[in-house]
């Protein structure tokens with residue numbers, strides 16, 4: 001596998017060709033071709049077990065222990081956010097944000113990042129004193145303070161209640177408009193994908209089966225007719241039965 005973090009061959013930021021990954025002889029990714037442009041927001045949908053996290057971990061280069069092949073170029077300056085915040089319980093909020101960050105102004109940048117996610121004044125709190133949504137805000141601040149070219153997010157809002165999730169969607173839209181990282185967001189939530197992404201991919205049988213551009217003005221709102229059209233299209237490609245008597249698969 002060739003991994004070139006420096007000289008990207010094309011104008012894209014992420015470049016993957018014919019990526020294969022498998023576990024115990026079972027193929028999970030079976031020839032992924034994917035390009036992500038600088039500043040582009042890509043959402044990744046797929047049924048449970050389709051390999052979304054496997055693909056995200058490949059792009060994060062966190063899968064050195066997983067056998068595979070293919071060509072992959074990703075920027076060195078990338079950040080990963082998971083479903084749980086993975087904050088260090090023994091470090092205060094600000095220290096969690098700036099841990100490992102170089103420079104004399106690191107703490108000041110950390111404070112600014114916390115203010116951006118709506119947590120000014122909570123710098124000295126311990127992670128356990130924060131709600132789940134607040135902890136995810138800290139995780140976002142920890143990523144964004146590093147000004148990543150690529151943000152890889154694996155169901156970052158999956159464990160949050162519906163109202164908090166909506167607030168996080170608004171926040172993420174604002175942060176992305178300001179910082180313009182390229183994003184790969186793994187999600188189960190079709191509405192979340194249509195709301196946030198420039199492009200929505202559907203992973204099926206180890207390949208990207210759908211690559212749908214979302215041509216809606218921002219900021220986006222649920223329930224406008226065009227939004228619903230994209231949602232129905234994607235639900236159909238996921239094989240979700242929308243008949244009244246059907247139970248979603």
Ligand SMILES: Nc1ncnc2c1ncn2[C@@H]1O[C@H](COP(=O)(O)OP(=O)(O)OP(=O)(O)O)[C@@H](O)[C@H]1O
Pocket residue numbers: 023024028046047048049050051052053054055
């Ligand atoms: N470390 C591992 N060892 C063995 N099998 C694994 C490992 N990680 C993932 N798998 C298998 O690879 C397949 C894809 O898993 P992956 O977590 O990428 O799917 P996913 O689409 O992210 O699923 P979900 O939506 O349920 O999180 C699954 O069948 C899973 O059991």
